Amino acid sequence: MRKLTLEDIQRLPKTDLHVHLDGSLRLSTILELAQEQGVTLPGTTIETLRPFVEVGEECTSLVDYLKAFDVTLSVMQTYDSLVRTAYELAADAAAENVRYLEVRYSPILHQQKGLTLHHIVQAVVEGLAQAEKEFNIKTGVILCGIRHISPELSNRLADLTVAFKNKGVVGFDLAGAEEDFPAKKHREAFSRVLANNINCTLHAGEAYGPESIHQAIHLCGAHRIGHGVRLIENGDLLNYVNDHRIPLECCPSSNVQTRAVRTMAEHPIRLFYDLGLRVTVNTDNRMVTRTTVSEEYLHLHETLGFTLDEIKELIIMGFKSAFLPYAVKRALLSDVVNELKSFQPHSLESKKEQL
Ligand SMILES: O=c1[nH]cnc2c1ncn2[C@@H]1O[C@H](CO)[C@@H](O)[C@H]1O
Numbered sequence: 506m507r508k509l510t511l512e513d514i515q516r517l518p519k520t521d522l523h524v525h526l527d528g529s530l531r532l533s534t535i536l537e538l539a540q541e542q543g544v545t546l547p548g549t550t551i552e553t554l555r556p557f558v559e560v561g562e563e564c565t566s567l568v569d570y571l572k573a574f575d576v577t578l579s580v581m582q583t584y585d586s587l588v589r590t591a592y593e594l595a596a597d598a599a600a601e602n603v604r605y606l607e608v609r610y611s612p613i614l615h616q617q618k619g620l621t622l623h624h625i626v627q628a629v630v631e632g633l634a635q636a637e638k639e640f641n642i643k644t645g646v647i648l649c650g651i652r653h654i655s656p657e658l659s660n661r662l663a664d665l666t667v668a669f670k671n672k673g674v675v676g677f678d679l680a681g682a683e684e685d686f687p688a689k690k691h692r693e694a695f696s697r698v699l700a701n702n703i704n705c706t707l708h709a710g711e712a713y714g715p716e717s718i719h720q721a722i723h724l725c726g727a728h729r730i731g732h733g734v735r736l737i738e739n740g741d742l743l744n745y746v747n748d749h750r751i752p753l754e755c756c757p758s759s760n761v762q763t764r765a766v767r768t769m770a771e772h773p774i775r776l777f778y779d780l781g782l783r784v785t786v787n788t789d790n791r792m793v794t795r796t797t798v799s800e801e802y803l804h805l806h807e808t809l810g811f812t813l814d815e816i817k818e819l820i821i822m823g824f825k826s827a828f829l830p831y832a833v834k835r836a837l838l839s840d841v842v843n844e845l846k847s848f849q850p851h852s853l854e855s856k857k858e859q860l
């Protein structure tokens with residue numbers, strides 16, 4: 506099989522539906538923000554800071570992985586830093602041809618210097634709107650409750666999600682340490698969001714088993730599942746997810762780092778896809794995981810044997826899974842489908858010229 510290059514994949518239109526703002530900064534920006542704000546970091550150059558904010562093979566679990574966020578959050582406590590990091594994330598995604606981006610974060614983690622929750626959301630919406638004006642990208646915001654912080658705070662974040670409905674926020678999520686912090690404790694928050702006809706996704710089946718996915722769907726009303734890798738452990742639930750076309754937001758490299766899967770070669774996305782599940786490809790954290798959407802697709806191509814046609818189908822499933830109004834989504838999807846039909850990998854074109 507002829508191999509696709511990273512450049513080929515970068516040229517394809519794509520989505521990123523699962524990316525955390527506080528895990529997707531530029532390293533250089535962290536340094537600049539720290540200097541501006543007088544914040545002390547564990548490293549003062551890109552290379553000395555890198556081990557504290559990028560996760561490598563030494564990572565042993567999700568809880569270990571989450572330590573990097575203490576550093577990033579230390580410089581994300583001002584209005585301007587939120588505008589800037591949101592703008593840069595969308596700019597970086599647009600540079601690899603991400604056309605639709607859903608950015609998630611938890612506003613309660615940005616209150617250390619007294620910003621109001623309202624301003625914390627406003628700033629991110631503003632940064633993304635600026636990027637939309639400059640680049641060919643559409644964006645939306647997802648607010649996250651945090652499992653290991655109190656359910657009462659999830660309720661406040663749910664109310665905030667409702668307040669920003671149709672004003673930039675498109676959904677509600679539950680993130681954070683999964684084991685010992687069941688989703689059912691945050692049911693009230695999800696019922697408030699659902700009562701207002703707003704979309705929900707939950708991180709589930711990443712650091713805990715299928716029971717967690719079951720709770721996310723049946724007790725919290727999840728419309729999509731973040732990760733969901735451990736769905737392979739329960740065929741009955743897997744069939745339900747498949748039958749209801751509940752999208753899985755797969756983040757393959759992140760899953761290897763948090764040890765949700767042992768190796769890329771063993772990632773269940775191949776099986777999920779072959780069984781017909783609606784699977785999407787995402788970064789989780791561009792900086793912490795040190796990845797891009799294009800690199801995630803390249804791993805699927807090189808390690809899990811996804812062909813160009815299969816990659817195109819994954820891309821379409823990404824657009825289909827967007828938390829966008831149906832009419833908007835249909836229009837976007839129709840443009841993307843046309844573009845995919847005429848797409849030729851450069852490697853193939855140069856071969857044709859030689860013939
Ligand atoms: O893969 C993940 N699983 C669970 N929680 C995560 C993951 N990546 C980031 N966060 C958590 O979500 C918060 C809001 O963005 C981050 O601060 C981090 O604690």
Ligand SMILES: [Zn+2]
Nearest residue numbers: 525708731789
């Ligand atoms: Zn995540």
